[in-house]
Amino acid sequence: MDVSEAQSAVLSLLRRVSPSALPRVIQWMRSSSEIEELTCSNAEVLLHSIADYLRDCLPVEAMVSSEKQAMENIQRIQKPTLHVDAFLYNDEIIDSLCEEGKLSRNYCMSCGSTKTAPLDFLSHSFSIPELKFLFHHALPDLNGKTLLDVGSRLGAVLYAGYVYSSASKLEGVEINAEFCDLQEEVIKKYRFFDRLQVHHSDICSQKTLLHQADVVVLNNVFEYFLNKEEQMKAWIFMYENLRNKGCLVVTVPSLKESFCKLQINIQLSQWVEEIELDTDLFVGPDTDQEALSDIHLYRVL
Ligand SMILES: C[S@@+](CC[C@H](N)C(=O)[O-])C[C@H]1O[C@@H](n2cnc3c(N)ncnc32)[C@H](O)[C@@H]1O
Known part of the structure; x- marks a missing residue:
């Protein structure tokens, strides 16, 4: 059954419910744990x-x-x-x-x-519904591809990439040693080492990782963690090294917003094109539409 067939079936069922019972049925659909289980894999x-x-x-x-x-x-x-x-x-x-x-x-x-x-x-990490949106709705099939999460922190993007996608390699770069240790512990505990790897490093010394990636994730990566001058340097490094034609770049907030705040004068339209995302979706009980619409996807030209 596709989406429109399912919608018609649900509507025709609801039309048969007696008007006095309808509000309770709708309330049940909104809050029932049985419905929640259907969406929780x-x-x-x-x-x-x-x-x-x-x-x-x-x-x-x-x-x-x-x-x-x-x-x-x-x-x-x-x-x-x-x-x-x-x-x-x-x-x-x-x-x-x-x-x-x-x-x-x-x-x-x-x-x-x-x-x-x-x-x-x-928040310094994506939520689970945001990660589901990212891997199931925003990005294409990642079979055989390499994803790089710049500033991988707790490793949320990497673990979600492991369970939600068939990316062949999921790499994280994190400047903070304590968070790298935590990610290593999770990788060991959940036996993720066949596809997942974390590098303790400043992204600005990891050109090769950027050159090899098919997808690069930049979630609020520099703003709260570097001073203005370092942020500008890091973005210019991204601009100079994210050059693989067709490479997909996921950012929060938009590149335009990050560049405007820092007054970086780079013509974005000569570097990337934005891919429109449909964020009007239910991806779990905690879906926050506003947070989904902060996610931006670009293709390197
Ligand atoms: C907001 S968190 C992103 C979390 C994660 N990517 C996610 O989406 O769930 C940003 C992380 O980037 C790291 N970071 C900041 N500047 C960095 C740099 N130049 N190189 C590597 N990591 C950096 C910070 O230490 C922080 O843990």
């Missing part, structure tokens, strides 16, 4: 198990003491922001942490008053 079970393991290895903010510069940069953010790693913490876990008083989704607008406002969210 073994791949997700494995990714959730990795997230459970990593949560126990890290503090709630999922940052390590060696990330001094990142911590300073984040403290400079003007808007009150909640730091939650979206790979480790889904909505359900965040809610239970809020109930336990370990996190808050709101901040107090004037001390002592009950006037509160929602905090902005900042």
Whole structure:
């Protein structure tokens, strides 16, 4: 059954439900665990198990003491922001942490008053629904291809690439040694070493990895972790070395936004073309359409 046939079948079934029962049936479709199980594959079970393991290895903010510069940069953010790693913490876990008083989704607008406002969210990893969207909907079949995640941090992109795609090689480059060690532990524990490899290095000294990749992922990679001058250098290095015609580049935020913020004067249209993504999809119970629309896909010209 294809999408439109399934939609017609569901609608014709719902038309037969008595009007008084219809709201409860729709509510059940929205929240039932049976429906949720239909959309949750073994791949997700494995990714959730990795997230459970990593949560126990890290503090709630999922940052390590060696990330001094990142911590300073984040403290400079003007808007009150909640730091939650979206790979480790889904909505359900965040809610239970809020109930336990370990996190808050709101901040107090004037001390002592009950006037509160929602905090902005900042995650240093893709969530599981975003990763499913990336591998099942945004990218083509990766059979025989090499994917490089620049700034692989917890390794979320690499593990998701392992379970959701048939990419022959999934490589991560991460500048922070503590996160490289964590990724190595996961690779060993889950026996991912046949297709997955992590390099402890600054991407700016890894030209060959960029030259060999068919897909390069750049998720919020430099902004919070490098100073302005280093960010500019890193982007210019990307521009000079991401040159394989047809190579796919995934970015959050868009290249335009990153380049504008740093006032990098490069004609993007002579380097890459953007591929439109359809983000109006349900990829799991925690699907955040706004987060999906922050994902941009380009093809190197
Ligand atoms: C926002 S995290 C990305 C996480 C991961 N790629 C994901 O999508 O789930 C960015 C990571 O890039 C790393 N990083 C920053 N600059 C780097 C560089 N020049 N070379 C390698 N890694 C870098 C940071 O240490 C950080 O862990």
